Amino acid sequence: MKGARGCFTYDAGHIWAYKFVLHLLEKVVAEGVNLQTHTPVSNIHKTTDPASAHRWQVDTSRGSIAAKVVVLATNAYIPALAPQYTGTIIPVRGTCCRIAVPPGSSAPTLTNTYTLRWGGWDFDYLIPRGDGSIIVGGARSAFIHDLKSWYNVSDDSQVLESAVRYFDAYMQHNFVGWESSQAYTDQVWTGSEFSLNFSQICAHRR
């Protein structure tokens, strides 16, 4: 890394979250779980049907179902279904990108995931993929001062415009040996952070 003032390493891992979730869903469906996608829940309330044996009625865009147990696991979107959590669970927008190297160019192979810490509140996280591309997320300095662009924002269909430029020539600026790589930002998206620390997980295993 260029300009690093310090460094430490520890065991870590990374996971392609979307692929992992799809594999999990495949397994549970094979076990007989009833999975319904593209079926947003609009409301959860105590059943009004006196004949129902189940406490909850869950209304969706495709009809209602009765449930004994409901688990709210929609994270940032929970206040829409459980208004008591408004201001307690707050949707926050982050940003992430994929940096690619064009065919014919070469770049050093990175074998570690990285956290690049710029200061107390400012850091990026980086994951090298098997195909040589780099996932980088963070870019806080580009948008954190504009509170309304990230705080209490649940629309993650829009990228943080101020963050898009942050990733330009990121690898060339920060990593030794990438200067001629012609690495470019292939994609930018908003969403959740990817940092993962396997050593924390393994410490809990019995």
Place this chain on the structure above:
Amino acid sequence: MGYSSDGLPHVGQVPGQEGQYVLAGFTGHGMPQIFLAAEGLAKMISLGKSFEEAGLPRLFKTTQARIDAKGIKIFDSAPGLEDS
């Protein structure tokens, strides 16, 4: 991301709502916490264990006091936003 106003996840039975549970508010650190948090919640639901018996960190328990508490701690980790 779902940030929690006090920086800690909300896991367990939704206060006052029997049969309704929450698993949320990981404040950008869901990946290292979600697997065991979900396992603990699954033990509560499928085995009838209490939060305290399910192997979950006590500070993760969702409570009425935490829902009612004012003050947003996440600004501690962002510059110049303390007055927002």
